[in-house]
Amino acid sequence: MFKLMFVVLFLVGVALCSPRPNNAIPASTSSPTSTTSTTVDETTKVASKLTTLKEKVQLTIFYETLCPYSIEFFVEKLEPAVLKLGSYLDLQLVPYGKAQTSNETDSEGRYSFTCQHGAPECRGNLAHACAIDVLRNNTHAVIYNSCLMQSSFEYSDPEDITRCGVSEKVPTKSINDIGKCINGTRGSTLLKSYGEITKANKVLFVPHLKFDGSTEHERDARNNLITVVCNLLNPQPPACHST
Ligand SMILES: *[C@@H]1O[C@H](CO)[C@@H](O)[C@H](O)[C@H]1NC(C)=O
Ligand SMILES: *[C@@H]1O[C@H](CO)[C@@H](O)[C@H](O)[C@H]1NC(C)=O
Ligand SMILES: *[C@@H]1O[C@H](CO)[C@@H](O)[C@H](O)[C@H]1NC(C)=O
DSSP states (O other): OHHHHHHHHHHHHHHHSOSOHHHHSOGGGGOOOOHHHHHHHHHHHHHHHHHOOBOOEEEEEEEOTTOHHHHHIIIIIIHHHHHHHGGGEEEEEEETTTOEEEEEEOTTSOEEEEOTTOHHHHHHHHHHHHHHHHHOOHHHHHHHHHHHHHHOTTOOOHHHHHHHHHHTTOOHHHHHHHHHHHHSHHHHHHHHHHHHHHHHTTOOSSSEEEETTBOTTHHHHHHHHHHHHHHHSBSOOGGGGOO
């Protein structure tokens, strides 16, 4: 069922989650440099690699919960990387994407949002934002949010909040807190601030990845996140050499 829905969403998403990520990377990031400067760069890189310790990689991921590219990246690349290398990653998850925040609040003080894939995506973004907030552990949040992404394409079913909580070992109190956050002002405040971070970073497509603030490794990381993270770490942890 998941596979079928994924295929359908993927096809729909080709039209909706545009521009296509790989074509949207600014040309400047891949422009060739001259042979001489490449050689110098490589020498400098190798030299600094020998001396500079790098124990954690900071990775920021801008995404939205119903974009098929975001789902694919999150479930098939990010979760496995986090399971293997979670303690070497300083993750920042930004579940907002191409949404809009209305500048007015309702009678309960909640902002309203318009999302690229409609209201269900706004509920999904809220659920992710609340899980990040309540769990206070982004390794755990990736595992929980990945469960939501695989099961709950419509995010209309609060049962998924509970079911993924139980399957991913979230304490009952935290599951209840996530539910309250989604429906209350906390979730709306979190999502509004994710919108501000997304706008400040001029995100043109999702998923969008930054390593230590740079987009340099984005293209490679879409295909092989674990390798990119391992290549940035120095020394490489044993997990990089196990299968
Ligand atoms: C909300 O946004 C609209 C349109 O951008 C603007 O005209 C209005 O003044 C804003 N309201 C507040 C309270 O900022
Ligand atoms: C974060 O969550 C992961 C996965 O549940 C767990 O293995 C890890 O120990 C947690 N980290 C902290 C600091 O609690
Ligand atoms: C949140 O709101 C939805 C829809 O109105 C409702 O079904 C759900 O039970 C509420 N959850 C909590 C924890 O209040």
